[in-house]
Amino acid sequence: MAGTDTGDERPRPRWQDGLWAIGATALVVGVGSLMLGLAVVFLGWLTWYNLRFDRRLSQMRGRLRS
Template sequence: MKRRERRDEFSQPRWQDRLSVIGLAALAVGLVVRLLLDGAESWPSALVGAALMSAWVVFLVRRRRRRDARDTGAAPDDVPAMERRILKDGPPPEDPQARQTLAALVDSRQRQLRRNRWWAFPLLALIFFGTAVLGFASGSVTAGSWTLALAVAAMGGLTWFHLRFDRRLSRMRRRLQS
């Protein structure tokens, strides 16, 4: 059996990285959620709404990959493999060009993460805890309590994921510098 040659360090695309797979997954999830919420008899509008949402998701993923590729100097198809390497705390690439590309992606992600932190967390806290306050203010202690518990869980989870991702980016940056 003949092995395909890799063109560089990141060029192992996976089936889940394809935009068509991402679009079909978004279509399936959107359709199921709409059918569960609106009932099976509303399938035409659910299908149209899910198709529009799916197209929007594919557009956003494609735009982000192109922007990351432009910022790092990599091909758009290589961005998911670089992200996987960061998220799985993989070893840094041996190739100096690939190391430089990955370092540029790490720097870009850390800038975005830290730039949006100052407004995203307070806004989400306002939405989550404000909903709980409205539940208590309306006189429903049960709804307010459940909403408060969900708000604490959601903010705790978001904070944990944020710190975890920032630590992984920092670890990868240190590995790339050594």
């Protein structure tokens, strides 16, 4: 009969019950690292864009004054 407990299987050791936590921790660390990398890239782009915009605004201000 399928699904009946014959008693032949050995019980799992207790330490194996917490193995899911290792995978969950690795997933959280991986996602956190990805988010940190994306934040660094975004802040770099934001700084570059701000400096570019400021330079173009200064050029336009200089043209208007002359």
